[in-house]
Amino acid sequence: MGAGPSTASNGSLSLKGDIAVVVGASQGIGLGVARRFARAGANVWIVVRNEQKGKAVVDELKQLGAPDARYSLADLSSKDDCQRAAGEIKTAAGEGGIGYLIQTQGGPPGAHDDAPGIDPHFAVQVFSRVILAYELRHTVKRSSVAIAIAGMGAKQFDTDDITLDRVKASGRASSALAKIVTIGGRDATVLDAAWLELAKDSSPDVQYLHLFPGVVKTNVMANTGQSAFFIWMSWLAGVLMGRTIDQYAEIPFFLTANPEGRKFVERGGMFWNERFKKVGAAPRAEDESTRKAIWDWLLAQMAR
Ligand SMILES: NC(=O)c1ccc[n+]([C@@H]2O[C@H](COP(=O)([O-])OP(=O)(O)OC[C@H]3O[C@@H](n4cnc5c(N)ncnc54)[C@H](OP(=O)(O)O)[C@@H]3O)[C@@H](O)[C@H]2O)c1
Numbered sequence: 122m123g124a125g126p127s128t129a130s131n132g133s134l135s136l137k138g139d140i141a142v143v144v145g146a147s148q149g150i151g152l153g154v155a156r157r158f159a160r161a162g163a164n165v166w167i168v169v170r171n172e173q174k175g176k177a178v179v180d181e182l183k184q185l186g187a188p189d190a191r192y193s194l195a196d197l198s199s200k201d202d203c204q205r206a207a208g209e210i211k212t213a214a215g216e217g218g219i220g221y222l223i224q225t226q227g228g229p230p231g232a233h234d235d236a237p238g239i240d241p242h243f244a245v246q247v248f249s250r251v252i253l254a255y256e257l258r259h260t261v262k263r264s265s266v267a268i269a270i271a272g273m274g275a276k277q278f279d280t281d282d283i284t285l286d287r288v289k290a291s292g293r294a295s296s297a298l299a300k301i302v303t304i305g306g307r308d309a310t311v312l313d314a315a316w317l318e319l320a321k322d323s324s325p326d327v328q329y330l331h332l333f334p335g336v337v338k339t340n341v342m343a344n345t346g347q348s349a350f351f352i353w354m355s356w357l358a359g360v361l362m363g364r365t366i367d368q369y370a371e372i373p374f375f376l377t378a379n380p381e382g383r384k385f386v387e388r389g390g391m392f393w394n395e396r397f398k399k400v401g402a403a404p405r406a407e408d409e410s411t412r413k414a415i416w417d418w419l420l421a422q423m424a425r
Contacts, residue, residue, distance in 0.1 A: 125396055125397030125398070126375070126381060126382070126385055126397060128371040128372065128374075128375040128379070128382075130379060130381060131157075131161075131371055131374055131375055131378075131379055134161050134378060134379060135161060135162050136158060136161040136162055136163035136220070136378055137162040137163070138164075139158075139163045139164065139220040139221070139378075140163065140164045140165075140166060140189075140214060140217075140218075140219040140220055140221070141154075141155075141158040141163045141164070141165050141166070141219070141220060141221040141223065141378075142165075142166045142167075142168065142210055142219050142221065142222045142223070142257075143155040143158065143165060143166075143167050143168070143223045143225065144167070144168040144197070144222070144223070144224040144225060144226050144249075144250075144253060145168070145169070145197070145224065145225040145226030145227065146165075146167035146168070146169060146178055146225070147167075147169040147170070147171055147174035147175065147178060148174070148339065148340070148344075149225065149337070149339035149340070149341060149344075149366060150225045150268055150334055150337055150339060150366055150369060150370075151167070151223070151225035151226070151268075152178060152366055153337075153365070153366025153367050153368075153369055153370035154223050154225060154268075154370045154373055154374070155167055155178065155182055156181070156182065156185055156366075156367060156370065157367070157370035157371065157373075157374045158187070158221070158374065158378070159181075159182040159183075159185040159186050159187035159190065160185050160186055161186070161374070161378065162186050162187070162188070163187060163220070163221075163378075164187055164188060164189035164190065165182050165187040165190050166189075166190070166191050166192070166193065166210065166213075166219075167179065167182075167190070167191075167192045167193075168192070168193045168194075168195055168197070168206055168210075168226075168253075169192055169193075169194065169195075170194065170195060170196045170197065171194075172192075172194055175192035175194060176192070178190075178192070179191060179192050193206045193209055193210065194206075197226050197227075197244070197245045197249035198241045198244040198245050198249070199244070200244075200248070200252060200422075200423070200425075203248075203249045203252040203253055203256075204252060204256060204423075206253070207252065207253050207256030207257055208256070210257060210260065211256070211257065211260050214260055218259075218260045218261065218262045219257070219260055219261055219262065220261075220262055220263045220264070220378075221261070221263055221264050221265075221266070221377055221378065222253065222254065222257055222260075222261045222264070222265045222266065223264075223266045223268065223373060223377070224249075224250045224253060224254070224266065224267050224268065225268045226245050226246070226249060226250070227242070227245035227246035227249075227269070227345075228246070228341040228342075228344060228345040229242075229270075229300070229301050229304075229305060229341070229342070229345055229347070230242040230246075230300045230301065230304040230305070230345070231345040231346040231347060232297075232346050232347075234300065234304065235289045235294075235295070236289075237284065237286045237289065237290075238284050238286065239284055239422070240284070242304065242345075243284065243304075243308070246269065246308055247308050247311050247312055248419075248422065250267050250269075250312065250315075251311075251312070251315045251419050251423070252423055254267070254315070254316075254319055254329075255315075255319065255419075255423060258319060258322075258323060261327055262326065262327065263326065263327060263328065263377065263378075264327065264328045264329075264330060264376075264377035264378075265319070265323075265327060265328075265329050265330070266329075266330045266331075266332060266373060266376075266377060267312055267316065267330070267331050267332070268332045268333075268334055268373065269308065269309070269312060269331065269332075269333070270305050270308065270309055270333060271309060271312075271313070271331045271332065271333035271392050271393075271394070271400050272309070272333055272392065272394065272400030272401060272403075273305055273306045273308075273309040273403060274306045274307075274309045274310040274313070274402075274403025274404055274405060274406065275303075275306045275310075275404075275405070276404050276405070277405070278307070278310050278405035278411055278415075280411060280414035280415060280418070283307070283311065283415065283418055285303070285304065285307055288303060297347060297348055297351055306403070309403040309406075310403040310404075310405050310406050310411075310415070311406075311415055311419070312331060312403075313331060313392070313402040313403045313406035313407075314403075314405075314406040314411070314412040314415040314416055315415070315416065315419055316329045316330075316331050316391060317329075317391075317402065317406060317407075317412060318412065318416045320391060328377070328383065328386050328387075328391070329391050330373075330376060330377070330386065330391050330392075330393065331391060331392050331393075331402075332372070332373055332376070332392075332393050332394075332395075333392075333393070333394040333395065333400055334369055334372075334395050335362075335363075335364070335369075335394060335395030335396070336355075336358045336359055336362050336363040336364070337359075337363060337364055337365075337366060337369045337395075338359040338363040338364065338365055338366070339366060341355070342355040342356075364395070369395065372395055372397075376393065385397070
């Protein structure tokens with residue numbers, strides 16, 4: 122798909138009157154995306170877990186041009202908090218709904234993600250995104266976006282062990298690298314399965330996107346308790362080929378809010394990397410019976 126489109130026309134867009142909800146906007150990629158929508162004059166509502174950070178970001182967003190910047194507080198590792206935050210957003214948005222839901226919370230699995238069942242990593246990185254996208258599926262009018270590792274996933278997927286309890290107990294995912302490959306592959310498969318199911322039943326005006334950000338200069342490795350070696354590797358990758366959060370934010374902004382970007386998505390589908398290259402859905406998410414089993418499991422977890 123060539124060099125990809127230019128985001129230059131982003132600069133002339135005004136989103137006055139639109140609402141963008143950015144989840145995980147207290148720092149990192151989410152903060153960059155929230156700032157980008159604020160600069161275009163959108164009302165930016167952020168979801169964060171820390172009140173002090175929420176207030177500071179809201180002040181900044183107002184200064185950048187978001188007339189109605191506000192925050193909701195939620196610990197996204199809690200299903201109840203996710204459902205409560207979604208309810209508050211739905212009520213505040215009313216009939217008009219929100220234009221954009223952009224989810225950036227979480228990061229790679231860390232040292233403490235071996236607990237059986239829905240562990241804190243899975244809860245934030247995957248389950249919270251599914252809950253918010255599902256609860257807000259009739260509220261979002263233009264784009265529902267997950268920014269996370271995409272284009273991963275093994276050819277095998279055990280739908281009887283979505284929480285990877287057997288893998289965790291066997292110690293097969295105990296090293297940092299094995300965690301990122303095994304757990305990251307599971308995450309991508311579940312997220313892709315959910316996004317494909319949500320897109321299937323949504324209005325054609327709403328675009329579902331799963332975006333892989335490439336390397337963005339954030340503190341995600343330290344924030345998720347990775348080893349000093351991984352933190353150093355990620356710092357080096359950032360220096361050599363990373364984008365700042367504000368540089369990267371032009372991409373999700375282009376694909377969701379810019380008419381040229383929306384046409385690009387219409388032609389190319391829902392999975393993109395940071396160079397505007399299509400990445401495939403996780404292989405097992407494309408298999409109908411696996412996808413349906415994952416989706417039924419997610420619906421059951423949300424209803425518990
Ligand atoms: N940066 C990259 O190069 C890169 C590459 C590939 C994929 N990704 C993916 O992109 C996403 C964003 O990464 P990032 O680099 O922006 O990470 P980050 O800088 O660590 O930001 C993560 C955000 O998630 C929030 N968060 C974490 N746990 C939460 C919880 N329980 N409740 C509420 N909020 C919570 C954090 O809030 P606090 O400020 O309160 O901690 C923070 O705002 C992640 O899924 C990551 O895996 C990033």
